Amino acid sequence: MNPVNAKSPRQTWMAVLARASRDDLAAIHAAIAVPAHEVLKAPEVGSVMVEGRAGGTGQRFNLGEAAVTRCVVRIDGGVMGHAYALGRDRAKAEIAAVFDAMLQVEPAGGPLHIAIAKLHSAQAAVRERTSRKAAATKVEFFTLVRGE
Amino acid sequence: MYVAVKGGEAAILATHDLLAERRRGDPAIPELSVAQIREQMGLAVARVMNEGSLFDPDLASLALKQAQGDAIEAAFLLRAFRTTLPRFGASVPLDTAAMHIERRISATYKDLPGGQILGPTYDYTHRLFDFALMANGSRPKPAAEAATRLDTHMPRVPDILGTEGLMEPEVPPPGDPKPADLTREPVAFPVDRDLRLQSMARGDEGFLLGLGYSVQRGFGGNHPFAGEIRMGAVAVEFVPEELGFAVDLGDITLTECQMINQFGGSKDIDPQFTRGYGLAFGHAERKAMSMALVDRALKARELGEAATYPAQQEEFVLYHSDNVEAAGFVEHLKLPHYVDFQGELELIRKIKAERVATAAAAAGTHKEAVE
Amino acid sequence: MVRPDSSNTITPGFKDPVLQSQAAFRIVMAALAEPGVWHAMPGDVVPPPGLSRPAALALLTLADFETPVWLPPAVRTGPAGAWLRFHCNCPLAEQPSAAAFAVIDGSDPAMPPLSAFPIGEDSFPDRAATVLVTCKARDGGAKAILSGPGIKTVRTVAPAGLPPDFWRGAATNALAYPLGLDLFLVDATHIMGLPRSTRIEGAF
Numbered sequence: 001m002n003p004v005n006a007k008s009p010r011q012t013w014m015a016v017l018a019r020a021s022r023d024d025l026a027a028i029h030a031a032i033a034v035p036a037h038e039v040l041k042a043p044e045v046g047s048v049m050v051e052g053r054a055g056g057t058g059q060r061f062n063l064g065e066a067a068v069t070r071c072v073v074r075i076d077g078g079v080m081g082h083a084y085a086l087g088r089d090r091a092k093a094e095i096a097a098v099f100d101a102m103l104q105v106e107p108a109g110g111p112l113h114i115a116i117a118k119l120h121s122a123q124a125a126v127r128e129r130t131s132r133k134a135a136a137t138k139v140e141f142f143t144l145v146r147g148e
Numbered sequence: 149m150y151v152a153v154k155g156g157e158a159a160i161l162a163t164h165d166l167l168a169e170r171r172r173g174d175p176a177i178p179e180l181s182v183a184q185i186r187e188q189m190g191l192a193v194a195r196v197m198n199e200g201s202l203f204d205p206d207l208a209s210l211a212l213k214q215a216q217g218d219a220i221e222a223a224f225l226l227r228a229f230r231t232t233l234p235r236f237g238a239s240v241p242l243d244t245a246a247m248h249i250e251r252r253i254s255a256t257y258k259d260l261p262g263g264q265i266l267g268p269t270y271d272y273t274h275r276l277f278d279f280a281l282m283a284n285g286s287r288p289k290p291a292a293e294a295a296t297r298l299d300t301h302m303p304r305v306p307d308i309l310g311t312e313g314l315m316e317p318e319v320p321p322p323g324d325p326k327p328a329d330l331t332r333e334p335v336a337f338p339v340d341r342d343l344r345l346q347s348m349a350r351g352d353e354g355f356l357l358g359l360g361y362s363v364q365r366g367f368g369g370n371h372p373f374a375g376e377i378r379m380g381a382v383a384v385e386f387v388p389e390e391l392g393f394a395v396d397l398g399d400i401t402l403t404e405c406q407m408i409n410q411f412g413g414s415k416d417i418d419p420q421f422t423r424g425y426g427l428a429f430g431h432a433e434r435k436a437m438s439m440a441l442v443d444r445a446l447k448a449r450e451l452g453e454a455a456t457y458p459a460q461q462e463e464f465v466l467y468h469s470d471n472v473e474a475a476g477f478v479e480h481l482k483l484p485h486y487v488d489f490q491g492e493l494e495l496i497r498k499i500k501a502e503r504v505a506t507a508a509a510a511a512g513t514h515k516e517a518v519e
Numbered sequence: 520m521v522r523p524d525s526s527n528t529i530t531p532g533f534k535d536p537v538l539q540s541q542a543a544f545r546i547v548m549a550a551l552a553e554p555g556v557w558h559a560m561p562g563d564v565v566p567p568p569g570l571s572r573p574a575a576l577a578l579l580t581l582a583d584f585e586t587p588v589w590l591p592p593a594v595r596t597g598p599a600g601a602w603l604r605f606h607c608n609c610p611l612a613e614q615p616s617a618a619a620f621a622v623i624d625g626s627d628p629a630m631p632p633l634s635a636f637p638i639g640e641d642s643f644p645d646r647a648a649t650v651l652v653t654c655k656a657r658d659g660g661a662k663a664i665l666s667g668p669g670i671k672t673v674r675t676v677a678p679a680g681l682p683p684d685f686w687r688g689a690a691t692n693a694l695a696y697p698l699g700l701d702l703f704l705v706d707a708t709h710i711m712g713l714p715r716s717t718r719i720e721g722a723f
Binding site: 007008011014015018019044045046047048049050051052053054055056057058059060061062063064065066067068070072082084085086087088127128129130131132133134135136137138139140141143 | 197198201202203204206207230233234235236237238239240241242244245248249250251258263264265266267291292293294295296297298304306307317318319320321324325326327328329330331340341342343345346349350380381383384386388390391393394395396397398399400404406423425427429443
C-alpha cells in the first residue's frame with residue numbers, strides 16, 4: 001500500500017538517534033569533540049497521540065498516546081539540533097539534539113557520522129536477528145483431503 | 149447526595165504504611181525490579197499500556213509493581229500520569245503494512261505471500277505446568293534462527309481479497325479528517341467509527357472479550373473468520389511544527405487483527421465480506437481479536453442491520469468498556485454514604501409504620517364488621 | 520500559514536518548563552480570580568520583539584498545538600510569530616474568528632474589534648477566545664468600574680493606551696455571559712484579568 005518513504009540523511013540519523021540508548025550516545029559523546037551548546041527548548045517529556053487507520057488503510061482513529069521526550073539546542077556557530085524520541089530520557093534527548101546539530105555541519109566521513117553509521121548497523125543487525133528468529137517459526141499447513 | 153466527612157487522617161496514613169508493607173511481602177524474598185516486570189511480564193505490561201492508554205513499558209511495569217499486579221489499578225496510575233503530560237501533537241497514521249513482523253497468521257488463507265509466521269505464541273503449548281520455571285536460574289535454549297529474514301513488506305490479508313472486489317474496502321472518508329478524541333471532547337451519540345475504535349483500544353480486555361464471545365455465540369448476527377493477526381514493531385512518525393518533516397520517534401510493538409465476516413448484502417450494498425478491525429499496543433492478541441469482533445458488530449447501523457444485541461449497541465459498549473470509569477463507579481460504593489443511608493432508613497421505617505397502622509386499622513374495621 | 524525561517528533568531532523559552540509554566544499559570548489564574556488587580560509577572564524569559572513579557576509568559580504557558588494564536592500581522596510575520604510556533608507548536612491564526620488566543624495592541628488603530636473573536640457556543644462556552652490586550656500604562660486612562668465574582672464591592676481601574684472603543688466592547692462582551700471572551704490587560708511587566716463574568720460600568 002504505502003511504500004516506505006525514502007528518508008533524507010537527516011531523517012535517517014534522527015531515527016538512529018531516537019532508537020539509541022542513552023549509554024550508546026554517552027559513549028560516543030565521550031569519545032569525540034563536542035562544541036558548546038545553548039538549550040532552546042529544555043528537554044521535556046510529553047506525549048504524542050498515536051493514530052491508526054481502520055483496517056490499516058481506512059479512517060484514522062486515536063489508538064492511544066506514547067510518552068515522548070524532545071529537546072532543541074543551538075551549537076556554537078548557530079546550527080539548531082532537534083531530538084524527538086519515544087520514552088522519557090531527558091539526558092539522552094539533549095545529547096541527541098546536540099548530535100543532530102553537529103551532523104548537519106560535520107562533513108561526510110567525519111567521526112560522528114562514522115559513529116552513527118556504526119550504531120545504525122548495530123540496530124539493523126538486532127532487527128535482522130529478530131526477523132530470522134520469527135522466520136524460523138514460518139509454517140506450512142497441509143489440508144488433509146478426506147475420501148477418495 | 150454526597151456529604152463530606154472529615155477526620156481519619158492518622159488511620160489513612162497508617163493504611164498507606166500497611167499497604168506498602170503488604171506490597172513488599174516477605175522481606176526475606178528478593179524484591180522485584182521494574183526491569184524484571186518489563187522483561188518477564190510483557191503481556192501484563194501490554195495490557196496496562198492499552199487500558200492506561202499510554203505506550204510506556206517502563207511506567208506500565210512500575211504501575212504493576214505499585215499496584216501489586218492489579219491490572220486495573222495499574223491502568224488507573226498510568227491514566228493519571230498521562231494527564232500530566234503536555235501533548236506535542238498526533239503521529240502520522242501508523243503503517244502496519246510496514247510492520248517488522250514477529251507473528252502473522254491467517255485462518256482464511258493457507259498460503260499467503262510472505263507466509264504464516266507462528267512467532268512467540270501460547271497457541272501450541274500444552275497448558276501443562278513447566279515446573280522447571282519454579283527453580284530460577286534455568287536459561288532457555290536460544291531460539292532457532294532461519295537463514296534469511298522475513299519479507300520487509302507483507303500485504304494485509306483482507307487487501308488480497310479486496311483485489312477481487314469481494315471485500316469491503318477500507319478507505320479514508322473524504323478529506324481524511326483528523327479523528328475525534330474522547331480524551332479532549334465530550335462524546336455525543338451516535339458516534340463514528342473513529343471514536344468507537346479509540347474507545348475500544350483503551351477498553352477493558354475482559355469486557356470486550358465477553359462481548360466478542362457473545363457475537364460468536366449468536367448475539368451479534370455475524371460469523372467471523374480471523375483474516376489475519378499480525379504482531380511486530382512499527383515505526384511511529386511525528387511531524388514537529390517547527391521542522392515540517394516527519395521524524396521517526398522509534399518503534400512500538402503492535403498487534404493487529406482483521407476479522408472477515410460474510411455479509412449477504414442489502415438494498416444499497418452488494419453481497420461481500422465485511423471487516424472488523426482491532427489494534428493494540430504490545431503483544432495483545434486476545435484484545436485485538438475481541439476489539440475486531442465488536443468493531444464489526446458495531447457497524448450494524450452503517451450496514452443497515454438491526455442493532456438487537458448488546459455488542460451492536462454503541463452507547464452500551466462505549467459507556468461500559470472503560471474499566472477505570474467502571475471501577476470508579478462500582479468502587480465508590482465503598483465511600484461513606486451515611487447520610488444517604490440514614491435518609492433511606494427513615495423512609496423505610498416510615499413506610500413500614502404506615503403499613504402496620506393501615507393493617508391495624510383494617511383489622512379493627514373487620515372486627516367491628518364481624519361483631 | 521506562514522513558516523518563517525528562524526534558525527538563527529529564536530531565543531530560549533522556559534529553562535525549566537514544568538516549574539516555570541506552573542509559576543506563570545499561578546499568576547494568570549490569580550489575575551482571573553481577582554479581576555482588576557494588576558499582578559507582576561517576573562521571570563527570566565526574554566520575550567521576542569512584539570510581545571510584552573506577561574503576554575509571552577502567558578502564551579508560553581497556555582498555548583499549544585491545538586490553540587491557534589492570532590497576532591497583529593506585523594508581529595505574526597516577525598520573530599514573535601516564529602518564537603511562539605517554535606516553543607508552543609501553536610498554529611498562527613490569520614483570521615480572528617479562528618483564534619483560541621489573541622494578542623492585540625491597544626495603541627494600534629488597525630486592530631480588529633473584540634467582537635471579531637469567537638465567544639463560544641451555548642453548548643460549549645469554553646470555546647471562546649482569550650484575548651490579551653497590550654496597554655501603555657497601568658494608570659492614567661479612562662476610568663472603568665468593575666464588579667462581579669472576585670470583587671467584594673467594586674474595583675476601579677484606569678489603564679492608559681487602550682483603543683477608544685475598548686471599554687464599550689468589553690462591557691458588551693460581559694453581557695453575553697456565560698458566553699464571551701476572557702480578557703487580559705498587559706503592560707511591560709504586569710497582567711490584569713477581565714473575565715467574561717466581570718461587569719463593567721463607566722462613562723464610555
